[in-house]
Amino acid sequence: MFKKYPTVRYVLQRAIWYFLTFLVALSLNFFLPRLGSDPVDIMMAQSSFSSPEIRKQTEENLRKEFGLLVLDKQDSIVRDTVRSIVIDTVVNVVADTVIDEQGNVTLDSLGNVVVSERNETVINKHEKIEINAVKASKFSQLINYIGQVFQGDLGTSFKNQKKVSEIIAQALPWTIALQLPAILFGWIFGNGLGALAAYRRGVFDKVIFPLALLMSSIPFFVFGMVLVYFFGVVWDIFPAVGAYSLELTPGFSLDFILSIGYHYILPFFSIFLILAGGQAIGMRSMGIYELGTDYIKYAKWLGLKESRVLVYLFRNAMLPQLTGLALSIGQMVGGALITEMIFSYPGLGMAMLTAIQTNDYPVIQGVTLLITTSVLLANFTVDILIALLDPRVKQSLSMDAK
């Protein structure tokens, strides 16, 4: 199928592969939180209840929320009546008067009735009726979960009864606004620097390269903390926390937009610079490798302008770097989420941190699922971009088809 259109075939193949990966990710997202211990047990242990009935009710609701129970078509819990015979043995002490052969009650020397004691065992049988919610099997739980996710239902937060999808919808724009430009510009800037370092070598390389190496050794959040300390606290040039001034009401006023821009600078640079450092290193090695190839030598012999040669170099070395971007985007997003926490930026990172601190499992699961999904989407996009941009991949695609 699609033999005539190798690119379409390739895109479809990749789409199917990523869909299967998504299913695996969904299963991990479902099973991993249940690996260490039952989250419901953890939450139950944290709260106290006034009566056993309320306790049972809460536990059932939690289990229902987690998809651990069998539900009927009206979404109510299917209950199973368990009848069991309970046998109680009660030992009664019976006191009998002692009667002699003549049928008279025996008296002791003081004239009191003599009593002998014996144990009498009474067996009481009664029926106990327990109404328990029916637990769903692991597999049906998973199917249930996948079904819910595809309907856009990520559950309800335990803490404030908000829909998880609502919480995520509030946080997501902030994260995208912060991370997408930071990762994109960081990638472009870093690769430009790396190509330059590879091409110039000499002093330029000797300064930029170790600097880029040092930058990429700093964890995102550590750099964020350092920026907050100097720019936000010591010199007090930029706001240290939040995405906008809390005195302003969100809206499309100029003040509000300016405030957002003002709060944007520090978190942006703490992601941008670290990321650029890592990319510059990779690009430098790629660039040096490409410099040794025949086409660059040829271009130089032809006497092409330096900037022209640099463009060729950049274009060829960029493609493996694009693959590198796809592969490391998960790590970048993870690091950038922690940066959000340092700046109390109201994005997904902060939502996840709050959820972790309060053991709000549906929110944690919702956020992790969203991160995975966006990383998969980013990878898919890059895969397709490479197929469209890289003549080498393009050619191998049409070779495969033949």
Added chain:
Amino acid sequence: MFKLLKNLIKEPMFVIGSVLFLTTILAGLFGPFLYVSMPEGATYEAPSATYLLGTDNLGQDYVALLLKGLQNSLYVGFMAGIIATTVGTLIGLFGGFKGGIVDDILNMFTNLFIVIPSFVVLVLVSASWPEGRSLTLIAVLIGLTTWPWTARSVRAQAASLRGRDHISLARINGATNLEIIFKHILPYLASYVFMVFIMQVASGILSESAISMIGLGPIGEGSTSLGVILNTAKNNSAITDGYWWGIFPAAIVITMIVFALYLLNNSMEGVFNPRLRK
């Protein structure tokens, strides 16, 4: 081997990297035993003659905390690095050498875990383990989530060796697959695997600090790590209140270890890969 070492020693990056790395290793290994911790002082005391790096929110001596944290972070880094390198190298070697369906399956497995962010897996498992998250548990988790990188690069290398003459010769002589892999392929990749290992240790240390930063790091007596120190400082508003000694020493130590490892890796790459040499 000797010549290689001679080449390495000429590299300033290698010298700086190894000096830095040895210093941190020695400080981490022996520091906690040699340094006598100062008695508890006031909350966030500034660095002084008594407390060289000040005290934390509980009045504990930061020097002692940092040494212990360094030790634990190195432990997690190395343990995670060993696990990730072993698992990744084995999978990569077998896949790359065997080719065919075995390779396809292993490769698909590897790619699957490369695109599923390991950060997410770490968060999900750690969150379900609210009690008794030991250093070892964190290290194992990191090791088991970062191996695909190793597998991927080792596989590419092993596959390129598959068609070499000496491999065919060994096969003609009746060597088993295992023999070929360990005797004739692994030695060729040893330097490469070692470089990968260095990077895995660095990423292990970084992952540990990241997971600790969101409050899912190791918990329990004596399991302070550099990430835990930073997280505690952040939670007790050391940054916004201007207690720089709460964040900078730990931040510098993390950066220095990772920088040292990157320097080592890059200088070795320069020596092993002649093209990068000037």
